[in-house]
Amino acid sequence: MQDYDDEPVQRPKWLAWVIIIGMILVVLGLLNLGVRLYIGTPSDQATAAKTEAVAQQRPELVQGQRLVQGSDCMRCHGVDRKFVGPSLAEVAQRYQGRSDAPEYLAGKIREGSVGVWGRTIMPRHPQVTPEQAVLMAQWILALPAPQP
Ligand code: HEC
Structure with a gap:
């Protein structure tokens, strides 16, 4: 008669280590994710900094x-x-x-655009009035240059 339950299964020691290290990595990953969600990504920070800079220097563009x-x-x-x-x-x-530039971009915002930056189409925005489009364009043009 065979009895499989007699001897405890011998798991190799390294398996325990693999599991422990795997769990540590998962915890570190979650911490990293949590911190990023909390303080924001570098791109969020750059966005906030640029928006803030324009609001400080050119409040009329807000x-x-x-x-x-x-x-x-x-x-x-x-x-x-x-x-x-x-x-x-x-x-x-x-x-x-x-x-x-403000008038040119205002026109692009209302009429849409394609072919300047690539082949993706920017749709028209007929609901934006010409005055609103100029205000939008002026704000965009005041943004500080992108980081290389
Ligand atoms: C569906 C996606 C989409 C939306 C929504 C959108 N855009 Fe665009 N936008 C694009 C794409 C794609 C381009 C590049 C078009 C091209 O290559 O000519 C672009 C280009 C532009 C440009 C540059 C045009 C040029 O001639 O260089 C400006 C300015 C702009 N968008 C502003 C806006 C503003 C303001 C809004 C909101 C009212 C807006 N976009 C909404 C996709 C979008």
Whole structure:
């Protein structure tokens, strides 16, 4: 007759260590995630710093900031980070030297755009009035240049 239960299964010692080290790594990972969620990513910090800098130096542009943040812009644009569209700081940098930049960008905001930054289309925003679009463009243009 066979009895499998007689002898305790011998698990190798290293297995215990692998499990312990694995658990430590998981805990460290969660801590790291928690800290990041709490203090924000570098990109969040850069966004906050840029937004704050403009609000300090050009308080008259805060209205434009509110319009951008209140519209759907941030679904595709980051202040400091590009995802669907270019980062707004990059846009500011590109049009620094252009005297008609506010009107040009205001037109792009209302009419949409494609082909300047890539092949992704920016939709039109007919609900944004021409005056609002200029305010948005002026705020975007005041953003400090992106970090290299
Ligand atoms: C669905 C995604 C999407 C949304 C929403 C969106 N954009 Fe864009 N935006 C883009 C893309 C993609 C481009 C690049 C277009 C191109 O290459 O011509 C762009 C380009 C731009 C540019 C640069 C245009 C140029 O000629 O260089 C500005 C300024 C801009 N967006 C502002 C805004 C503002 C302000 C809003 C909110 C009212 C907004 N965007 C909403 C995707 C979006």
